[in-house]
Amino acid sequence: MSDWLKQIPEAAQTYLEGHRLDEVECIISDLPGIARGKAVPATKFARQKYFHLPDSIFYQTITGDWGEAAGDGGFIERDMILRPDWSTATAAPWTGDWTLQVIHDAFDINEEPIPFSPRNVLKRVVQLYRDKGWEPVVAPEMEFYLVARNIDPAKAIEPMMGRSGRPAAARQAYSMTAVDEFGPVIDDIYDFAEAQGFEIDGITQEGGAGQLEINMVHGDPVKLADEVFYFKRMIREAALRHDCYATFMAKPIEGEPGSAMHIHHSVIDIETGENIFSGPQGGETDAFFHFIAGLQKHLPSAIAVLAPYVNSYRRYVRDHAAPINLEWGRDNRTTGIRIPISSPQARRVENRLAGMDCNPYLGIAASLACGYIGLIEQERPDKQFKGDAYDGDEAIPRILGGALDLFDEAEKLHEVLGPEFARVYSIIKRAEYEEFLEVISPWEREHLLLNV
Structure with a gap:
């Protein structure tokens, strides 16, 4: 050898x-x-x-x-x-x-x-944590759709055909029968993951037609980003074997929920090995609230990284399984920042803002960067939200251009991610956005051509 x-x-x-x-x-x-x-x-x-x-x-x-x-x-x-x-x-x-x-x-x-290589950006953020004696831990959740082959961009995306010979149905969240519909594709995903040495924590049917979620075991941010990077390619290959596509678009099908990459975070004290979000008696620490505040106050500036395309903003729809603001709450999936039920040792903070279309290195880096700023600045979050956060005000940019304006103004975020990365990223994303604005959509041709 x-x-x-x-x-x-x-x-x-x-x-x-x-x-x-x-x-x-x-x-x-x-x-x-x-x-x-x-x-x-x-x-x-x-x-x-x-x-x-x-x-x-x-x-x-x-x-x-x-x-x-x-x-x-x-x-x-x-x-x-x-x-x-x-x-x-x-x-x-x-x-x-x-x-x-x-x-x-x-x-x-x-x-x-x-400085603008995505893996290097994430390594930079992780090192900032380690310089403070902290070890960040993340667990990404990957949502995606299995859809029918689509070789015509003008044609709407449709769910894939299941084993039953019928198109995948929506609103079947957590249905094992729905998961069985995609059994051959899922079998290949498991086989490929085993060959690659990746541990899958579980696969579930989500709320969209042909939408699945893969949960991953928590661990080192760079290692987990590597695995998401690998997984996206591997899942596409598994789908192609069965005459369908896997798509990680944030909002591929009109009227269906979007696909997120929820990111769970905790932080370990390197010296003691203890979760800094929990105190000696198991209570919530100041660091726990500082981290939440960092997400709450700085994620708006980072959304251009977490939602990097014009399609990304179609996901943030009221009452449609994606946040519309950055309220935080315990065991509340309507909030942008969720605190899952856990033991004190496993206490963590979930960022529900990131779309599955984001670069996993950059999405995790940006999320950790916001939490890091909150820890360093010792910021305080707003009062915990109780109830349905969709009843609250929208507080997330709805277009990429607005999100990029916020990103360009975020000097603290740039210092953590790297100023040269921030410069290059903004230029590339604005180039994409300007190219999109030159495209005339079917909606415009249908409703404006003869009516205005």
């Missing part, structure tokens, strides 16, 4: 037992969360310590266009140095040969981390 293969996780080694490794996919997340990189023959990968990609992959929009974010040096596409993180090596079990994927970290020619 090559020396580098001895460094990879046990699951990857087990996957290769008795087989010859053919190829290694060297990958990195761009700003939207798309895997960029190179496929390299295993023999070549064994001889290289790093490879190069141009920094322009972080200046590309979701449509493949480019934002003018290169800075004073101009758009010269400097080569980055990409180094493998062996702990991320995992199988690509849907491929026709024996292939591993390895996530890489991006550095410049001076070996400094590229």
